[in-house]
Amino acid sequence: MQDLKSGESMSEVSALRTVLDNLDALVYVSDFDTFDVLYMNAYGRRVWGEPAGRKCWEVLQGGDGPCAFCNNYRLRDEAGNPLEPDVWEFRNSLDGRWYQCRDQAIYWTDGRLVRLEVATDITRRKEMEQELEDAHQRAEAQARRDELTGMPNRRAFFELGDKFLAQFRRNGNPMSLMMIDLDHFKQINDEYGHKAGDEVLRSVAGILERELRAADVAARLGGEEFVVLLADTDAGQAMRCAERLLRALEEESTRDTSLAVGVTASCGIASLSDSTEDLFELLRHADHAMYRAKAKGRNCAEILAPIQT
Numbered sequence: 200m201q202d203l204k205s206g207e208s209m210s211e212v213s214a215l216r217t218v219l220d221n222l223d224a225l226v227y228v229s230d231f232d233t234f235d236v237l238y239m240n241a242y243g244r245r246v247w248g249e250p251a252g253r254k255c256w257e258v259l260q261g262g263d264g265p266c267a268f269c270n271n272y273r274l275r276d277e278a279g280n281p282l283e284p285d286v287w288e289f290r291n292s293l294d295g296r297w298y299q300c301r302d303q304a305i306y307w308t309d310g311r312l313v314r315l316e317v318a319t320d321i322t323r324r325k326e327m328e329q330e331l332e333d334a335h336q337r338a339e340a341q342a343r344r345d346e347l348t349g350m351p352n353r354r355a356f357f358e359l360g361d362k363f364l365a366q367f368r369r370n371g372n373p374m375s376l377m378m379i380d381l382d383h384f385k386q387i388n389d390e391y392g393h394k395a396g397d398e399v400l401r402s403v404a405g406i407l408e409r410e411l412r413a414a415d416v417a418a419r420l421g422g423e424e425f426v427v428l429l430a431d432t433d434a435g436q437a438m439r440c441a442e443r444l445l446r447a448l449e450e451e452s453t454r455d456t457s458l459a460v461g462v463t464a465s466c467g468i469a470s471l472s473d474s475t476e477d478l479f480e481l482l483r484h485a486d487h488a489m490y491r492a493k494a495k496g497r498n499c500a501e502i503l504a505p506i507q508t
């Protein structure tokens with residue numbers, strides 16, 4: 200700003216300085232080769248301090264050498280001619296705030312090509328974007344969770360189930376699907392009230408969480424109906440798992456809820472075979488088996504295919 204071009208008056212220089220120093224944005228100029236800061240407006244000096252005799256990476260990033268993300272190479276072509284301005288966003292390492300930077304190569308007052316940056320603080324916008332993203336993620340997670348039990352819901356089950364099935368079909372390991380339907384649940388609601396019924400559903404979710412392995416997937420399909428995908432589990436192993444769950448349910452439902460009697464359930468099991476078409480088929484087979492268990496007198500598990508051990 201010291202070198203006045205012919206025809207420029209002091210008042211023009213002072214007007215320019217007034218504009219630049221009142222801008223709500225950082226404006227600075229640095230040398231492409233030495234990285235010396237040649238100019239910085241008042242906004243920059245206020246945030247990053249006096250730049251005199253210092254390099255841009257020292258002043259703006261507190262670094263001990265040129266920044267790894269320096270975009271100087273994007274501002275000039277191979278012949279050294281100015282390219283289009285480069286607009287990008289980044290988080291400053293000294294003040295931790297987000298800036299949108301508009302960088303370009305311009306001819307300086309002495310004729311050399313230099314780097315000009317105009318950077319505006321976009322932290323608030325970034326925070327709002329992050330809040331929106333978080334809210335979106337929460338809504339996505341909620342849309343896949345059963346509100347009462349916190350378990351994956353029907354939608355999540357079908358999404359996870361398809362992947363689960365494809366994975367076990369690919370690696371050839373056994374897997375089984377178990378339907379669990381609480382017995383005479385209407386009676387529990389009628390005798391103890393809906394709240395107690397809800398308590399039972401939550402206690403079932405707790406039992407499933409405790410008794411199953413991390414690789415298994417349990418979900419509440421709706422009402423008093425639960426479903427479990429059992430990883431690396433053939434029909435015989437699934438049967439033993441169902442019997443363990445039924446015992447736990449009967450014992451723990453009296454302890455964990457306000458009910459005086461144990462809750463029982465009926466289970467239906469179907470296992471993946473070469474002829475299994477899809478998840479719906481497996482679910483249909485497990486459902487048939489579950490109705491057989493109901494017909495047999497409840498509080499037991501039935502399997503669709505014969506057990507192969």
Ligand SMILES: Nc1nc2c(ncn2[C@@H]2O[C@H](COP(=O)(O)OP(=O)(O)OP(=O)(O)O)[C@@H](O)[C@H]2O)c(=O)[nH]1
Pocket residue numbers: 347380381382383384385386388392393394395396397400421422423493497
């Ligand atoms: N407390 C509570 N009850 C529910 C919920 N969802 C469904 N139910 C109840 O679950 C009961 C299911 O009754 P039914 O389908 O007749 O089956 P059931 O009484 O368990 O009889 P079986 O399955 O034949 O042993 C109904 O009374 C529903 O109102 C819920 O979220 N909370």
